[in-house]
Amino acid sequence: MTEQVAIGIAGVGKIARDQHLPAIAGHSGFKLIAGASRNARIDGVQNYQNVEDMLAAEPLLQAVSLCAPPQVRFSQARAALEAGKHVMLEKPPGASVTEVTVLAALAQQNQCSLFASWHSRHAPGVEKARAWLAGKTITAVNVLWKEDVRRWHPGQDWIWQPGGLGVFDPGINALSIITRILPHAFFLKSAELFVPANRQNPIAANLDFSDALGTPIRAEFDWRFGPEELWQIEVTTRDGVLHLAQGGKFLKIDGEVQDIGAEREYPSLYDRFFELISTGSSDVDVSPLQHVADAMLLGKRHEVEKFED
Ligand code: NAP
Numbered sequence: 306m307t308e309q310v311a312i313g314i315a316g317v318g319k320i321a322r323d324q325h326l327p328a329i330a331g332h333s334g335f336k337l338i339a340g341a342s343r344n345a346r347i348d349g350v351q352n353y354q355n356v357e358d359m360l361a362a363e364p365l366l367q368a369v370s371l372c373a374p375p376q377v378r379f380s381q382a383r384a385a386l387e388a389g390k391h392v393m394l395e396k397p398p399g400a401s402v403t404e405v406t407v408l409a410a411l412a413q414q415n416q417c418s419l420f421a422s423w424h425s426r427h428a429p430g431v432e433k434a435r436a437w438l439a440g441k442t443i444t445a446v447n448v449l450w451k452e453d454v455r456r457w458h459p460g461q462d463w464i465w466q467p468g469g470l471g472v473f474d475p476g477i478n479a480l481s482i483i484t485r486i487l488p489h490a491f492f493l494k495s496a497e498l499f500v501p502a503n504r505q506n507p508i509a510a511n512l513d514f515s516d517a518l519g520t521p522i523r524a525e526f527d528w529r530f531g532p533e534e535l536w537q538i539e540v541t542t543r544d545g546v547l548h549l550a551q552g553g554k555f556l557k558i559d560g561e562v563q564d565i566g567a568e569r570e571y572p573s574l575y576d577r578f579f580e581l582i583s584t585g586s587s588d589v590d591v592s593p594l595q596h597v598a599d600a601m602l603l604g605k606r607h608e609v610e611k612f613e614d
Contacts, residue, residue, distance in 0.1 A: 316373025317345035328571035334579040374463040400468030423481035427573040428553025448524035453531030471506025476526035480593040491516040496604035501612035
């Protein structure tokens with residue numbers, strides 16, 4: 306494909322402005338022609354109140370990037386796919402695991418590309434970590450994903466509502482990385498969920514996973530942490546320790562800092578979306594969301610103090 310893909314953005318909020326708009330503006334494969342948001346407007350393009358109005362009024366639109374909270378992902382994606390548009394989903398790809406599989410089938414029926422994006426997988430250390438871990442004997446994995454919810458989600462009510470994931474909203478980024486870099490599939494054995502008395506979703510969670518070999522894989526997510534974030538993954542192997550930090554932007558293997566290049570998560574996501582459209586394919590991996598669903602199934606709930614924004 307040599308021509309630019311005409312794209313629209315739905316849900317013009319924090320992540321659309323911080324990352325999607327600059328990434329699209331800097332990508333030679335895409336041209337932004339419209340936005341769909343109930344309140345926000347994007348300068349220089351046509352703006353609509355919702356996805357349906359955008360689809361009806363913009364016949365030249367070829368692709369849509371969905372950046373609203375996950376609770377509305379399915380209805381927006383279904384409308385776009387039924388209109389024959391390629392669709393990129395922000396993480397998490399849906400409010401339930403099964404609705405994402407329904408979208409994947411819909412994309413196939415309509416011959417559209419569906420991209421369930423996991424931005425943290427595009428951090429510069431991730432593919433190097435995966436390559437180094439391939440074939441290694443892993444003896445333990447420890448994940449610490451801790452940050453201040455007030456810093457990263459000021460005033461966002463949807464994260465506390467059903468489908469909003471609570472602390473799994475950042476925690477799923479860690480899960481998206483370990484599902485990519487670890488050489489074996491793993492599964493949840495037990496979990497503890499710490500839920501504020503006045504909220505629906507956990508503010509912290511401890512998860513114990515294992516794989517078929519019995520490898521202990523521990524993850525601790527906490528939103529009551531700060532002011533500095535702690536986003537790190539440590540994988541102990543018989544050949545040394547791999548240490549991925551800063552959400553995947555820093556990689557140390559066996560004590561040696563690796564040269565992994567600059568961070569370009571969102572430009573890389575749009576490279577991938579363009580590649581999927583060009584090759585007529587889709588990329589829909591629900592495994593990080595599946596682990597969160599398992600945590601909600603298996604997790605022992607502890608009520609903790611009320612959370613007020
Ligand atoms: P946000 O700013 O709270 O929401 C994005 C926009 O979606 C809102 O400004 C709103 O725009 C629209 N929206 C909200 N509720 C809606 C509803 N019920 N129906 C239709 N539109 C609605 O959230 P965000 O931080 O950008 O996060 C959005 C998604 O990106 C989430 O899935 C999140 O996990 C993911 N993400 C966020 C970050 C981050 O740093 N914030 C990083 C990576 C990924 P209008 O009021 O104009 O409709």
